[in-house]
Amino acid sequence: MAIERTFSIIKPDATNRNLTGAINAVIEAAGLRIVAQKRIRMTKAQAETFYAVHSARPFFGELVEFMTSAPVVVQVLEADNAVAKYREVMGATNPANAAEGTIRKLFALSMGENSAHGSDSVDNAAIEIAQFFAGNEIVG
């Protein structure tokens, strides 16, 4: 297995409830290494670009509004097989379907306010990381 990097966001519902540390504890316990991290207020333009793939979906406006409603924590996570591993650690999009012990099962409020984002492929991880981090901000 190859060492990979994936992109993570701790979403506004989680930062609002002061859950950054609790979510980081789940991430680290799973063997993912946090090699870059910063707390930002996402702009509308950043959120629209980030979720452009969903721009035709009925929930797009709500999603952009949610992601810009409070600070988020953007992260780069590193591990063997990091992309698939973090998807597993996050759990299903809808917390009602998420497995026990996953971030979304433990913390998410709803399908929209679901506490965490994780890239769905290695290619998308590289694109998403580049949207928020300069190379010299990632220290592995």
Ligand code: GDP
């Ligand atoms: P993910 O890869 O598991 O995050 O899921 P998707 O790529 O399908 O969706 C991206 C994000 O859009 C999700 O994490 C949710 O925050 C949001 N989302 C997806 N479906 C819905 C929905 O039906 N309603 C709302 N409000 N948000 C949704």
